Amino acid sequence: MVDTGGMEKNTATQILDVAQEMVRNRGYSAFSYADISQQVGIRKASIHYHFSTKDELVKELVKRYREGMMRACDRITQSNASLDQQMFQFAQLYRNGLEEEQICLCAMLAADYAVLPQPVRDEIQAFFQETETWLTNLLQQGCDAQLWTCQPEQEAKGLIALFQGVQLLARSAAGTTTFEQVVYPLLATKFPSR
Amino acid sequence: MVDTGGMEKNTATQILDVAQEMVRNRGYSAFSYADISQQVGIRKASIHYHFSTKDELVKELVKRYREGMMRACDRITQSNASLDQQMFQFAQLYRNGLEEEQICLCAMLAADYAVLPQPVRDEIQAFFQETETWLTNLLQQGCDAQLWTCQPEQEAKGLIALFQGVQLLARSAAGTTTFEQVVYPLLATKFPSR
DNA sequence: GTCTATACGAGGATAGAC
DNA sequence: GTCTATCCTCGTATAGAC
Numbered sequence: 001m002v003d004t005g006g007m008e009k010n011t012a013t014q015i016l017d018v019a020q021e022m023v024r025n026r027g028y029s030a031f032s033y034a035d036i037s038q039q040v041g042i043r044k045a046s047i048h049y050h051f052s053t054k055d056e057l058v059k060e061l062v063k064r065y066r067e068g069m070m071r072a073c074d075r076i077t078q079s080n081a082s083l084d085q086q087m088f089q090f091a092q093l094y095r096n097g098l099e100e101e102q103i104c105l106c107a108m109l110a111a112d113y114a115v116l117p118q119p120v121r122d123e124i125q126a127f128f129q130e131t132e133t134w135l136t137n138l139l140q141q142g143c144d145a146q147l148w149t150c151q152p153e154q155e156a157k158g159l160i161a162l163f164q165g166v167q168l169l170a171r172s173a174a175g176t177t178t179f180e181q182v183v184y185p186l187l188a189t190k191f192p193s194r
Numbered sequence: 195m196v197d198t199g200g201m202e203k204n205t206a207t208q209i210l211d212v213a214q215e216m217v218r219n220r221g222y223s224a225f226s227y228a229d230i231s232q233q234v235g236i237r238k239a240s241i242h243y244h245f246s247t248k249d250e251l252v253k254e255l256v257k258r259y260r261e262g263m264m265r266a267c268d269r270i271t272q273s274n275a276s277l278d279q280q281m282f283q284f285a286q287l288y289r290n291g292l293e294e295e296q297i298c299l300c301a302m303l304a305a306d307y308a309v310l311p312q313p314v315r316d317e318i319q320a321f322f323q324e325t326e327t328w329l330t331n332l333l334q335q336g337c338d339a340q341l342w343t344c345q346p347e348q349e350a351k352g353l354i355a356l357f358q359g360v361q362l363l364a365r366s367a368a369g370t371t372t373f374e375q376v377v378y379p380l381l382a383t384k385f386p387s388r
Numbered sequence: 389g390t391c392t393a394t395a396c397g398a399g400g401a402t403a404g405a406c
Numbered sequence: 407g408t409c410t411a412t413c414c415t416c417g418t419a420t421a422g423a424c
Contacts, residue, residue, distance in 0.1 A: 027306055029220075032416080034416075044419090045390080045393090045420080045421095046391070053418080053419080110366045111221060111305040113366055114220050114365075115224045125366055157360075157375065158377075161359030161360040161376060164362055165354070165358040166352075166355040166359070168355070168358055171307045172318050173322065182351050182355060185348060205408095226398075226400080237408070237409060240408050240409070246401090247400080248401095394419105395420080395421100397416105397418090398417070398418105399415080400416105401413085401414090403410105404410095405409080406408085
């Protein structure tokens with residue numbers, strides 16, 4: 001992220017930040033302009049100046065989230081970490097959200113898929129597609145280097161599904177260390193450090 | 195299920211059936227008494243006779259679902275199928291819901307967890323706990339018989355998370371055969387038939 | 389950019405007739 | 407058991423003043 005040097009965030013960004021936390025916690029249907037209004041400190045009507053409709057707001061939200069995810073993946077790629085370390089760092093992206101008891105924005109919206117407008121659906125599909133492509137590429141490198149054997153594409157789908165599923169279960173299992181218990185042993189087995 | 199011999203379902207059951215489909219599709223916050231009213235063919239107010247509040251309705255819904263799941267698991271246990279076949283049948287329970295593009299009721303409600311009243315949360319926790327216990331037991335039997343090696347508890351958590359996650363991804367991946375692609379090869383590898 | 393005021397529909401829930 | 411009628415709150419969105 002860019003260092004703003006202590007500058008205040010602009011209102012649109014504040015709105016997106018609050019909206020993001022709310023969607024990740026409650027889902028699309030259970031957050032409102034009134035909620036945002038209260039936390040940002042402006043009136044409901046003022047939000048419409050920045051985002052004309054709720055659908056528009058959420059579309060921008062997912063777009064920002066998707067771009068942030070891709071930047072995080074790129075940083076992993078450009079680090080000089082070994083491939084197994086890169087796998088671990090990727091898993092950490094999901095674990096980090098869990099610390100604040102928040103699941104992936106797009107996992108939550110995947111659950112709400114049936115009630116979403118098409119532009120938002122498109123952004124979500126793009127998110128999963130890009131993530132899967134990135135992970136497939138990483139797995140392929142490991143296959144090429146004979147670090148592990150796998151079928152990269154289906155393995156990538158499976159890992160992403162596992163991460164999303166663990167996040168989902170973790171909130172109803174209330175504070176147990178499910179992520180560590182499930183994911184870490186699996187990574188260590190499948191993707192051993194040389 | 196019991197053969198009703200052509201008898202009509204009573205109204206309470208019809209309400210639960212419609213509510214279940216709606217919650218699985220749209221989640222807790224995005225279905226209403228008006229929706230049920232329309233599909234069952236009675237007025238909104240009449241629903242309150244059968245279920246005094248929405249929270250009460252959903253609590254009963256999850257309870258019924260949980261009991262149905264446990265009955266299905268018991269049938270698998272009591273069949274004379276081999277352990278790997280039992281694993282496969284368990285996976286089919288999740289796959290079946292997917293055919294109607296519906297995810298597990300409790301996976302959906304796990305996403306909505308933050309907005310649920312406590313009694314519903316308790317039912318959901320019970321669902322996952324009972325499911326995990328059943329699966330852990332099956333895995334343990336396989337270990338004892340040296341059919342496969344594993345740590346049953348964490349393996350059970352991982353498998354359930356995977357199934358829920360695949361269901362979630364499948365709806366935004368729109369019609370691709372993700373479940374077959376991800377789950378079947380994994381089962382075949384981990385739990386080979388003798 | 390943010391405000392007040394307001395429109396308008398949908399949400400869950402209740403009272404009381406039949 | 408189901409109905410009509412109604413209540414009250416909350417939802418998104420708009421108009422127009424400042």
